[in-house]
Amino acid sequence: MADINLSRITKCFGDYRAVNQVSLDIADGEFVALLGPSGCGKTTLLRLLAGFEEPDHGQISLGGQIMASPENNIMVSPEDRNLGIVFQSYALWPHMTVARNVGYPLEVRGLSRADQDRKIAEALDIVALGPYADRSPSELSGGQRQRVALARCLVMEPRAVLLDEPLANLDVHLRETMQQAFLDFHRRTGATMIYVTHDQAEAMAMADRIAVMDKGHIRQMAAPETLYREPADLMVAGFVGAGAVLPVQGVTVGSNGNCSVQLGQSSIKARICPKLADGLTTANAGLCLRPEDVWVTDDAPLRGQVDDCVYLGGRFRLSVRIGADQTLPVYANRRARIGDQVGLQVNDGWVFDRMSGEAA
Amino acid sequence: MQATGRLRGVLPGIIAKPNGNRSSDRLLIWLVVPVFIISILPILRLGFEGVMVGGVPSFDYFHDVLGNSSTWRATANSLYTAGLGTIISLLIGGAFAFLVALTDIRAKAALVFCFMIPMMIPPQITALSWVQLTGPSSALLNAIGMAPPLGSPQPLYSAEGIALLLGIQHASIVFLTLRANLRMLPREQIEAARLAGARGGRLWWQIILPLTSPGLIAGTAMAFVTALGNFGIPAMLGIPAGYQTLPTLIYQKLAGFGPSVLGEVSVLAMLIGAIAICGVALHHRLLSKRDYRLMGMVGRPLDVKLGARRGLVETALWTVLVAILVIPLLALFTTALVPAFGVKLTFANATFEAFHEVMFVQPSTIRAFQNSFVLSVGAAVTLVLMCLPLAYVMVRRPSNLTKLINLLVEVPYALPGVVLAIACILLFIRIPLIDVSLYGTLAIIFVAYLARFLVIALRPVMNSFTQLDPALEEAAQACGAGLSRRLRDILLPLAAPSAAAGALLVFLTAFNELTVSALLWSAGNETLGVLIFNLDDSGDTVLASAVAVLVVLVVIALMSCFQLAARRLPKGVVPWQT
Ligand SMILES: Nc1ncnc2c1ncn2[C@@H]1O[C@H](COP(=O)(O)OP(=O)(O)OP(=O)(O)O)[C@@H](O)[C@H]1O
Ligand SMILES: [Mg+2]
Numbered sequence: 049m050a051d052i053n054l055s056r057i058t059k060c061f062g063d064y065r066a067v068n069q070v071s072l073d074i075a076d077g078e079f080v081a082l083l084g085p086s087g088c089g090k091t092t093l094l095r096l097l098a099g100f101e102e103p104d105h106g107q108i109s110l111g112g113q114i115m116a117s118p119e120n121n122i123m124v125s126p127e128d129r130n131l132g133i134v135f136q137s138y139a140l141w142p143h144m145t146v147a148r149n150v151g152y153p154l155e156v157r158g159l160s161r162a163d164q165d166r167k168i169a170e171a172l173d174i175v176a177l178g179p180y181a182d183r184s185p186s187e188l189s190g191g192q193r194q195r196v197a198l199a200r201c202l203v204m205e206p207r208a209v210l211l212d213e214p215l216a217n218l219d220v221h222l223r224e225t226m227q228q229a230f231l232d233f234h235r236r237t238g239a240t241m242i243y244v245t246h247d248q249a250e251a252m253a254m255a256d257r258i259a260v261m262d263k264g265h266i267r268q269m270a271a272p273e274t275l276y277r278e279p280a281d282l283m284v285a286g287f288v289g290a291g292a293v294l295p296v297q298g299v300t301v302g303s304n305g306n307c308s309v310q311l312g313q314s315s316i317k318a319r320i321c322p323k324l325a326d327g328l329t330t331a332n333a334g335l336c337l338r339p340e341d342v343w344v345t346d347d348a349p350l351r352g353q354v355d356d357c358v359y360l361g362g363r364f365r366l367s368v369r370i371g372a373d374q375t376l377p378v379y380a381n382r383r384a385r386i387g388d389q390v391g392l393q394v395n396d397g398w399v400f401d402r403m404s405g406e407a408a
Numbered sequence: 409m410q411a412t413g414r415l416r417g418v419l420p421g422i423i424a425k426p427n428g429n430r431s432s433d434r435l436l437i438w439l440v441v442p443v444f445i446i447s448i449l450p451i452l453r454l455g456f457e458g459v460m461v462g463g464v465p466s467f468d469y470f471h472d473v474l475g476n477s478s479t480w481r482a483t484a485n486s487l488y489t490a491g492l493g494t495i496i497s498l499l500i501g502g503a504f505a506f507l508v509a510l511t512d513i514r515a516k517a518a519l520v521f522c523f524m525i526p527m528m529i530p531p532q533i534t535a536l537s538w539v540q541l542t543g544p545s546s547a548l549l550n551a552i553g554m555a556p557p558l559g560s561p562q563p564l565y566s567a568e569g570i571a572l573l574l575g576i577q578h579a580s581i582v583f584l585t586l587r588a589n590l591r592m593l594p595r596e597q598i599e600a601a602r603l604a605g606a607r608g609g610r611l612w613w614q615i616i617l618p619l620t621s622p623g624l625i626a627g628t629a630m631a632f633v634t635a636l637g638n639f640g641i642p643a644m645l646g647i648p649a650g651y652q653t654l655p656t657l658i659y660q661k662l663a664g665f666g667p668s669v670l671g672e673v674s675v676l677a678m679l680i681g682a683i684a685i686c687g688v689a690l691h692h693r694l695l696s697k698r699d700y701r702l703m704g705m706v707g708r709p710l711d712v713k714l715g716a717r718r719g720l721v722e723t724a725l726w727t728v729l730v731a732i733l734v735i736p737l738l739a740l741f742t743t744a745l746v747p748a749f750g751v752k753l754t755f756a757n758a759t760f761e762a763f764h765e766v767m768f769v770q771p772s773t774i775r776a777f778q779n780s781f782v783l784s785v786g787a788a789v790t791l792v793l794m795c796l797p798l799a800y801v802m803v804r805r806p807s808n809l810t811k812l813i814n815l816l817v818e819v820p821y822a823l824p825g826v827v828l829a830i831a832c833i834l835l836f837i838r839i840p841l842i843d844v845s846l847y848g849t850l851a852i853i854f855v856a857y858l859a860r861f862l863v864i865a866l867r868p869v870m871n872s873f874t875q876l877d878p879a880l881e882e883a884a885q886a887c888g889a890g891l892s893r894r895l896r897d898i899l900l901p902l903a904a905p906s907a908a909a910g911a912l913l914v915f916l917t918a919f920n921e922l923t924v925s926a927l928l929w930s931a932g933n934e935t936l937g938v939l940i941f942n943l944d945d946s947g948d949t950v951l952a953s954a955v956a957v958l959v960v961l962v963v964i965a966l967m968s969c970f971q972l973a974a975r976r977l978p979k980g981v982v983p984w985q986t
Contacts, residue, residue, distance in 0.1 A: 098882075098886060099885075100882055100885070125885075126882070126885040126886055127885050127886070127887075127888045127889055127890050128888075129886075130888065131886060132886065133882070133883065133886045135879040135882070135883060137877060137879050139877065139879035139880050139882065139883035140883075141880060141883075141884075141898060141901075141902075142902070143901040143902060152884065152887050152889070152897070153887035153888060155897075156884075156887055156888045156889045156893060157888060197883075200883075200887070201886075204887060204888070
């Protein structure tokens with residue numbers, strides 16, 4: 049087990065910076081999700097950690113030992129890092145049986161035959177594949193292959209486990225079961241886990257902290273609820289959770305991180321990002337409203353027109369247009385007709401600088 | 409690693425920058441030295457002759473040779489026959505590979521088994537048997553009364569005749585390379601295309617062909633280069649027609665002796681080398697645009713149902729086999745049975761006298777079998793062991809140095825065998841520094857074989873490494889497996905079918921090889937090719953045919969042994985098994 053530190057890591061492919069000045073501190077035993085749109089550099093970051101790519105700048109250390117530091121000419125090869133990795137394509141060896149696939153790390157470490165067999169059996173039991181030990185990987189279903197890959201990773205008791213979209217190929221039910229399996233595994237072993245995904249629900253459900261990546265940068269790293277309630281910039285606000293970001297004027301900063309802003313004719317109480325509160329200009333302030341922050345009430349001063357209405361089971365989600373081109377998703381208990389005028393009462397909101405992060 | 413450090417210092421731009429995988433950088437250095445000594449140094453040594461006139465550097469030989477119109481005519485002829493021959497190889501070998509690998513035709517093992525045999529017949533024997541077959545004095549045609557009238561021209565004495573036989577001779581090369589590639593084709597990718605509505609021609613043109621194009625291109629390049637350096641066929645068919653290719657031109661220069669022979673041969677060799685390198689460079693350009701790593705599970709062969717057309721396809725395949733295998737073999741066999749060359753074969757005069765003579769009277773036959781066996785098996789095993797790490801470094805850690813090696817290893821194979829033999833003699837007659845001569849030993853033939861066939865063993869392995877999902881190796885790396893372990897446990901078994909295809913190709917080509925050993929043999933160290941050639945040359949065509957028939961029988965027997973051991977070998981190693 050080990051904590052992981054990345055400091056100002058940059059990786060270029062030609063002129064393109066796939067990972068750009070990324071710093072990251074992951075505590076021992078933490079479960080961190082790397083979340084971001086396709087092509088943002090998640091896999092590259094994971095491969096840098098695993099040692100399959102060498103960074104151009106920066107330093108990676110693992111449990112206090114430096115793993116990669118081009119400035120100091122240090123590069124520990126992947127086989128000496130003792131990290132487990134689960135690939136999106138599973139990467140099972142077609143010429144070996146399931147048992148030998150799982151037992152290979154032990155074979156490499158030179159364990160005795162009996163120890164190997166015992167550990168293989170244990171690992172296969174954890175992923176409920178005991179009866180499949182003698183099959184070839186090509187005779188397994190997608191979910192079973194995934195579990196073999198996980199078992200292979202578990203059996204070596206790695207310092208940290210890296211998972212690259214491990215559930216992307218599985219169906220919804222299997223996904224939930226496997227998510228539970230990962231969480232159980234994490235609780236039981238306390239291993240540090242880094243989990244790449246582009247599915248925010250998956251990241252929210254599993255991770256202690258989520259790092260949101262975009263274009264090679266880490267935009268924000270925080271606990272799921274913080275990410276949801278207090279996004280640092282426009283990209284994070286839009287990528288994580290439903291809701292809308294509206295440009296606002298007339299920000300009046302109050303005490304304890306509160307403020308009030310003008311939205312149309314009404315004044316709204318909201319929380320404000322400390323950076324913005326301390327800063328001089330609030331010209332680019334944006335108000336992030338989540339659907340549950342806004343109630344539909346007939347007599348509220350803020351009015352809007354219903355554009356769309358979807359039944360979610362138990363409640364409705366309306367898209368309400370306010371002003372010329374702003375739409376806001378809100379929840380309602382009653383169905384509304386498209387074109388109806390409704391009143392909106394805003395109970396909470398998050399004010400931040402819409403332009404932050406864009407310069408980078 | 410002092411040597412590494414020094415080399416890096418000298419060649420900073422050529423050696424790959426250290427990219428974390430130190431062990432593979434070291435591996436590269438260890439591999440480069442033997443590759444350089446066996447396959448590049450002899451060529452350099454010969455090239456040296458071309459630029460030195462009477463001990464002073466000069467381009468006189470270039471002026472003489474390149475200013476001569478016969479050089480350019482021979483070049484054009486070489487390009488024409490090799491090009492046309494390659495197209496024929498591609499059509500025959502490609503059709504066989506696709507149909508055998510992807511469809512539900514029956515008796516695949518037998519088909520593939522038979523398809524391998526034409527390659528084992530030495531080119532000059534193939535040419536001989538076809539000439540015997542089609543000419544007015546054909547023993548076979550005379551026996552069935554269908555021989556053309558005496559005095560009519562032999563149709564094979566033409567450019568197209570040469571191309572046809574080159575094409576037949578090298579079809580197995582395309583076949584083997586492509587088949588190794590097809591074995592790696594995951595079923596899912598074709599199934600996905602079929603679900604997307606692709607069927608029939610569209611499936612072939614848009615999915616299967618692009619996916620297998622690395623194998624197709626590699627096989628084509630290899631068939632072309634092989635055809636370019638082929639001497640036996642243009643010698644047998646071209647010389648009577650006054651049609652010269654570069655290898656026969658070199659041969660005539662060599663036969664002429666004189667002080668400038670070596671220099672002129674050296675320049676001609678450079679010309680062939682340059683053409684071969686252009687061909688290979690084109691091949692790499694084409695390949696570099698396509699990184700079709702095949703994702704997904706491999707190992708489940710595809711069985712496209714041919715339905716009603718199956719019978720038709722099978723008939724067509726077997727007909728081609730009869731034409732390219734049975735008929736020339738039959739011609740060879742009938743020649744071995746006649747009491748004297750040119751005599752008409754009948755049931756009454758058929759005799760096994762020639763077989764008795766070569767097997768029990770002449771001691772050189774058994775010796776030649778032993779020598780050729782040791783040489784070809786030794787070369788095949790050595791080369792495959794060398795090529796696995798070499799191909800690995802070249803595919804996974806490409807640098808300018810590996811790109812250069814990639815082009816240069818092609819040269820000893822593309823050059824006509826006699827040229828390589830001269831290069832080897834020049835270099836090994838007295839090895840610098842240790843003052844040992846290899847000349848007159850089996851060792852010089854062995855080294856020449858290693859140089860010549862390196863590329864045959866290398867290409868299929870490189871090809872399969874290119875296609876392998878890199879994650880398979882990375883997973884092993886994350887498990888703690890170092891480079892040599894990964895090579896042994898993961899890469900070797902996965903590349904085994906290609907490595908076996910490469911080894912088999914080397915074995916089959918080396919077993920009957922003539923042109924290299926023709927200059928390098930000595931009494932007691934003769935090879936089968938030399939034996940057959942010498943017998944034929946001294947007018948004992950019947951004895952030569954008898955030895956050739958024995959060679960084919962022995963190879964068939966060896967292949968059968970391989971077949972019996974198939975169950976204990978990794979899947980796909982035996983090329984004619986699905
Ligand atoms: N070997 C490579 N050579 C050149 N460019 C690369 C290479 N690997 C990745 N890239 C580029 O780097 C960027 C980041 O790629 P990466 O694979 O890390 O994305 P990702 O976040 O994992 O995306 P996805 O969610 O689609 O898997 C992409 O623009 C990609 O094109
Ligand atoms: Mg990715």
